[in-house]
Amino acid sequence: MDSLTQFALGAAVSTACLGKTLGPRKAALVGGVLGTLPDLDVFLPFDDPVDSFVFHRGWTHSLIVHALAAPLIGEVLVRLFRALRTQRLWVYATVYLCFATHALIDAITVYGTRILWPLYPDPVGVGSVFIIDPLYTLPLLAAVIWALFKRDWGRGFARGLTAALVVSTAYLGLSVVLQDRMEARARTIFADAGLAPERVFAIAAPFTTLVWKVIGLEDGRYHNLYLSFLDDPDARPRIYTHARGADLARCLDETPAFDKLAWFSRGFYRVEWVDDRIVVSDLRMGLTPGYAFRFAIARETGDGATVAIYPERDLSHRRNADGDVDWLLARLQGRPAVRMAEDLSPDPDGPVRRMC
Template sequence: MEPVTHMLTGACLSRALGFPAKVRYATVACVIAAEIPDADYVYRLGGPLTYFQHHRGWTHALWSLPLQAAVITAAFYFVHRSQNKRPQRHANGVPPRWLLLFGLCLLALLSHLLLDWTNNYGIRPFAPWNPRWYYGDLIFIVEPLLLLFLGGALILPMLFSLINGEIGANRSRSSGRGLAATALVLMTALWGFRFMQRNEARTQARTQDYRSGPVQHMGLNPYPINPFRWFVVAETSSALELGSFDNRTGTYDTDTLQTISKPPVTPAVTAAKQSWLGRVYLDWARFPIVEDRGTVEQLHPDMDLEPQERTWRVVRFTDLRFGYPVLGMSGSRAPLGAEAWVDATQHVQRVFLGQSEQKLP
């Protein structure tokens, strides 16, 4: 999920459990813990492919969560010690219960993994011993309904507090606890509803008559807001068929039906698959299309190219589970596409992830 949902979930967890009234630093620690696994963005310093290789890796593995919770708790312990050496201006009377704070951080970290599992990018919770990806395929990576539930649960108590301040009423330290709990219940209910809708859609989608033959592998990918609509990728022996399925009608949207034949495996494609990019991308992809698209000069005529680069072959990697037109994504230019430029000796010379180039060793 995107960062805002993670952090709102952390804040709602802390408030719903009543921790702000019991443990100092509870809410801020919970918000940090709910997002800290995405600190693997630091791998971006090594280039886009380095980040892609390590994203949702060890920081999203179950074994690392107690370590991350301990680091966050220790950070607040030292902050607390340093504050106690100075005159207290805003002491709130809530003691720092470190073991409870550690447990809350651990819970917030688990919420991060659960939220990431619900979308179709996936997580590797048992890496490095088991590098398998796990996917919930329930919620789009940006889900406005979750933002509405969680954000509303935090904003409404602030508005009530302003009103109470105007009329002179006292504000409870556990203000908003019921709303936060309700938001979490609604989030869980949305997951459950979409789980049922997805299973029904999969059952119905498998009964469709696919033009390229029997289905070997199928994936249903969520759209935002609409819980009844799914982007279907059905893989047969010779092609991948794409369509949009609606639970309410039990039929495909005929405007989105598309059959993509599996491209031939050229020498350039073989070299690209065996490269660093190929190994990382194919380990992650669920419905990959790896295609020799032509020469660099044909595909990138506006680029400033060296003479020898003009005849290199461009091998494009695409994962069709991200091929549906939502939030600007579409077709071969879907997010998380990649390119390998292969020379005449079948060596990969340049690599791009999206529009960013990865420097090769």
């Protein structure tokens, strides 16, 4: 999630645990700092942009590492604040909760988080909320702003803080239920269209859980379907089908950057030629064709062969195509709308450039 949300969650958790002892203001500030610490891994050096992409939210987001770090940082707090010296174990637990809740809400987003590293090295990415979701953040932020203006604990404040934590947590739980419903609905729509994707994955749209992007993955192609909870039950939204570049991916055997991207994306990737370079996109983040994470990892040589290159972020496509804002607003209202950027994409079954 975004840094503001992580600060607000950490502050709310810390205030709930330590607010009576430290006072709401100090507890909120302490928790806000703790809630942002795991994201300091963005300052760690990585070998290349692909490593920076796939290894973010790594060991600093591990619940196991958090359990080891909590007593160390907790002890610093105990020595820093005299009021906490009789509550050492509770302070340790609070630090752990601030760290762990950071990792767990990150895992609810689609990016993925290695919450059980090193026992389970693969990232967990549910995808039921976008990285910025006001409906989740605003209750927590309201409680934290309240805390920052209070020096003493009070019954009314305690009730408000509890309500903020309950409502925000319930919203995350609801998002998982909604995601399951959208995937079930998408399977029905795909089946009615004569399609049988091997995997179906619903991902919350930016800033909302009203609209969902559903990816139906096949070996050689993938299908995008955009569903709204306000859709007419009898409507059948447009299915956009695109080439996935599975044959081209075979040119990348034994290419470390490709192996990392295929692993991290859990197979939801697309491979394509962009000029004389082979670009790999993570299908889960962003919209066709301007995905948020696109990497050029190989190029064409003069004799027609391909060779691995130092990975580079590919920015040849705009993140938002013309008409996307109007299209999204229409889908938020449940109105049918054609996304022109995908409607004009090449026919996935048409002629393609040579594979290697």
